[in-house]
Amino acid sequence: MIGATVLLLAGGFAWSAGWVGAERISGGDVVAALDDSGGEHPGYRRAHAKGICFTGVFEANGAGAELSVAQVFQRAAYPVIGRFSIGGGNPLAVDGRNVFHSMALVIRTENGQEWRLAMDHTPIFPVADVASFVALQRATKPDPRTGKPDPEVMKAFLADHPEVRAFQDYMAQAVLPNSFANATYYSINTFRFTNAGGTARPVRWQFVPDTPLAGLDKQHLDELPRDYLFDEVTARTADGPSRWHLQLVVANPSDVTDKGTVAWTGPHRTIDAGTLVMTAVRPEETGTCRDLNFDPTILPPGIDLSDDPLLAARSKAYSTSFTDRATEGAGPSAAGENLARRQAR
Numbered sequence: 001m002i003g004a005t006v007l008l009l010a011g012g013f014a015w016s017a018g019w020v021g022a023e024r025i026s027g028g029d030v031v032a033a034l035d036d037s038g039g040e041h042p043g044y045r046r047a048h049a050k051g052i053c054f055t056g057v058f059e060a061n062g063a064g065a066e067l068s069v070a071q072v073f074q075r076a077a078y079p080v081i082g083r084f085s086i087g088g089g090n091p092l093a094v095d096g097r098n099v100f101h102s103m104a105l106v107i108r109t110e111n112g113q114e115w116r117l118a119m120d121h122t123p124i125f126p127v128a129d130v131a132s133f134v135a136l137q138r139a140t141k142p143d144p145r146t147g148k149p150d151p152e153v154m155k156a157f158l159a160d161h162p163e164v165r166a167f168q169d170y171m172a173q174a175v176l177p178n179s180f181a182n183a184t185y186y187s188i189n190t191f192r193f194t195n196a197g198g199t200a201r202p203v204r205w206q207f208v209p210d211t212p213l214a215g216l217d218k219q220h221l222d223e224l225p226r227d228y229l230f231d232e233v234t235a236r237t238a239d240g241p242s243r244w245h246l247q248l249v250v251a252n253p254s255d256v257t258d259k260g261t262v263a264w265t266g267p268h269r270t271i272d273a274g275t276l277v278m279t280a281v282r283p284e285e286t287g288t289c290r291d292l293n294f295d296p297t298i299l300p301p302g303i304d305l306s307d308d309p310l311l312a313a314r315s316k317a318y319s320t321s322f323t324d325r326a327t328e329g330a331g332p333s334a335a336g337e338n339l340a341r342r343q344a345r
């Protein structure tokens, strides 16, 4: 369990005295906390710094229109810009040690609508609000003496945040996908979908891969090559596309919609809205994803925010991170023909 905790929190998260409520925590505060915990890496995303761009299409089958008027659910193929990443702010991170495998997408439709999505391969998140996120950074900040989080600080954090237990329990038994291509990517947060009849429903979604799931050996994660996941997806894509089905999951009346820490369990009405086809992968310097902010609150008409407070907090933090890195100037690609290889030369 401790191993899972340390693994989960290794992405680098911090804290600042005097933050007493989410309303007082700005995007700048969150980014300062990320920098304090994970170290400063100018020119990179403050979280999910190590990533690779991809392109493809979303082939909508029309079924999603039952839930939302967004054009992206009308039967057609829409171009996609995407990014695979691992959590944490270190662009030189070792893939195997990182808990989050992530996918971000921008899907544009010809009527000018745009849907930006940033998803993790876990169905739930460790914390439900931004104050807890900041506290998590502090708890997981490496102690300079050991290079690991201080167990006493972690213990106090977990005592104050029992909601983290659900994530720890999930991670302890979950398979850690051995490819970006065979992971399921979850919205985690709930959104509100409105259809042409004006009916609004809380919805979470997941992109479910056609590629069968296979796991990394959790006992030997440290032995994986640094860029294992990124090299694997690059080689795999040279051989052909990978596909995921977009499953829209409609809330049951008893489901929690304002906490990404709580899973929706049991049977749910689920609509397969179409297929994401990922056709090409490129390093950030030559791809088209680096200078995008995958703010999950940029939504087309027919998809709105829910009552989950994490969404607005994410928007503020992503915006500050984006502005900071734009001001600093982009660093070399962290994966693909990458920074680590250049430094080794």
Ligand code: HEM
Pocket: 030, 044, 045, 046, 047, 048, 051, 083, 084, 085, 102, 103, 104, 118, 119, 120, 125, 129, 130, 133, 186, 187, 188, 189, 260, 292, 293, 294, 310, 313, 314, 317, 318, 319, 321, 322, 325
């Ligand atoms: C309070 C909670 C959260 C905070 C403060 C936060 C913070 C951040 C920040 C600062 C970035 C870098 C943005 C940029 O420079 O473009 C980022 C990226 C990202 N986050 Fe979060 N995040 C939170 C929750 C989540 C959740 C719940 C998910 C998954 C559903 C998620 C998935 C991602 C992904 C996939 C990226 C990388 C996007 C890309 O490739 O550009 N985050 N996050």
